[in-house]
Amino acid sequence: MDQSQDTTIHQKGKHFSKENRYMLQGFLKCCSQDGTKPSLRTLAKVFNCAPNTIKKEFARGSHPNTGKYSAARAQRDYNSKHANSCMKPYKALQVSTYLLWVTNQFRKEKWSLDACAGRAKAQALFKKSAMVCSKTLYNYVDLQLLPSIRNIDLPAKLRRRRHKDNVRRNLRILGESIDSRDDNVLLRKEFGHWEVDTVIGSKLKGDKVLLTLCERLTRKYIAIQIPSKTAEAVMHGMEIVRKYFGSRFSQVFKTITADNGSEFARIAEIGKKSETKVYFAHPYSSWERGSNERANGLLRRLIPKGKRIDGYQEDDIFFATEWANNLPRKCLGYKSPNEYFDEYLDRIYAA
Structure with a gap:
């Protein structure tokens, strides 16, 4: 069977889609009618992916008795395993008391978010499970999960730059250098x-x-x-x-x-x-x-x-x-x- 392809049917580095699975099922059906059995490497070239990706797909969609690949079986297995893992849930609701304290320190005491997170951790003001790190606080600002704090309120974040280490040595110095x-x-x-x-x-x-x-x-x-x-x-x-x-x-x-x-x-x-x-x-x-x-x-x-x-x-x-x-x-x-x-x-x- 001619195994050349003119277009890429799968984006490398991405998960197999439902369409990819049905295309794989159709491709295997055509090969069985021709009496050929393509290798993992051959299938990987056809679908523009790693051979291990094809191997995982066979494990996901093959019938335990006949070994026949089913796109529907593979898709059901994929959906059940990724139902709760596609998006990491934010912890904002679980640490609401901590976030209120951070907001208060930021607004009234003019502390930076990093100072809030570091001070709370250093003095054990909250349980570890009831806090998030300073990086997460800045992410929450980007995601607008801290409604009263915006990036424009973070004076250092918007104006950081590197200096050029070029020293002018030809000008007069008032005393000892x-x-x-x-x-x-x-x-x-x-x-x-x-x-x-x-x-x-x-x-x-x-x-x-x-x-x-x-x-x-x-x-x-x-x-x-x-x-x-x-x-x-x-x-x-x-x-x-x-x-x-x-x-x-x-x-x-x-x-x-x-x-x-x-x-x-x-x-x-x-x-x-x-x-x-x-x-x-x-x-x-x-x-x-x-x-x-x-x-x-x-x-x-x-x-x-x-x-x-x-x-x-x-x-x-x-x-x-x-x-x-x-x-x-x-x-x-x-x-x-x-x-x-x-x-x-x-x-x-x-x-």
């Missing part, structure tokens, strides 16, 4: 290494600025209102921090890494008043101060761009930074920066 900084700082295993930046509100003259600092290991975040984006104002803010920690300043602030903005032209003077070392990142390399940039991004959720900083009271700034510092972080084992920072601070003051 980050290249001279101890490589151990990159490992985030030692406490006391900080990154500093400024956050502006509007671009109008006369507006205040926020001086922000972030500790690399604990992600502790500090924001101080300063009069302007000038070197003198930045030094004024740093003096406030230095006096707050007093004699322990050099133990809490071992290094500070800044960018090359003109507002940091005098920050190296901190090193003359203490044992703190000050370094400067490469120009146009914000990822070298990634912890601070990330923390500034959290601050922007409550103090958006374009809003004048002098329109916020000190209590508002404190509330925003405390929210960021009390946010559980995956990188901290779902502890908050405040919890982690206080542990190290207690050790320093106890000593």
Whole structure:
């Protein structure tokens, strides 16, 4: 019998359809009339599938006594075995209490979905069977199974991108380069290494600025209102921090890494008043101060761009930074920066 084919009757990688089974039954009937018995490999070529697929079809549809293949028998067997396995049921109804808690934390506390899932698991707030993982929570948002949360409400999800690791080395650096900084700082295993930046509100003259600092290991975040984006104002803010920690300043602030903005032209003077070392990142390399940039991004959720900083009271700034510092972080084992920072601070003051 001519076994050539002009069209593909079965899509490779897919299950056999009802039509495929009846075509196989007809093909076998024609072969039996010709007195031929095609091999599994021959049938696999005809139906554009693996020989094992044909073998399974024979097992599924052959009569136990005669061995004759029946498409109807094969289809009944297929339907009975796949009746409840074609679609995995969602667990949303079984974990409704957990989802209500997640939604409340997301809306009121401004936690990320991952922070909710990680914190609940770390503190055993729910039984394991009554929870779903963070990946499933994000899937539920995509599937609109969390009606009050949409993708547009997830600020980091829609704007993630990779940076280009191209360092411009031909521009002036205000002080000692980050290249001279101890490589151990990159490992985030030692406490006391900080990154500093400024956050502006509007671009109008006369507006205040926020001086922000972030500790690399604990992600502790500090924001101080300063009069302007000038070197003198930045030094004024740093003096406030230095006096707050007093004699322990050099133990809490071992290094500070800044960018090359003109507002940091005098920050190296901190090193003359203490044992703190000050370094400067490469120009146009914000990822070298990634912890601070990330923390500034959290601050922007409550103090958006374009809003004048002098329109916020000190209590508002404190509330925003405390929210960021009390946010559980995956990188901290779902502890908050405040919890982690206080542990190290207690050790320093106890000593």
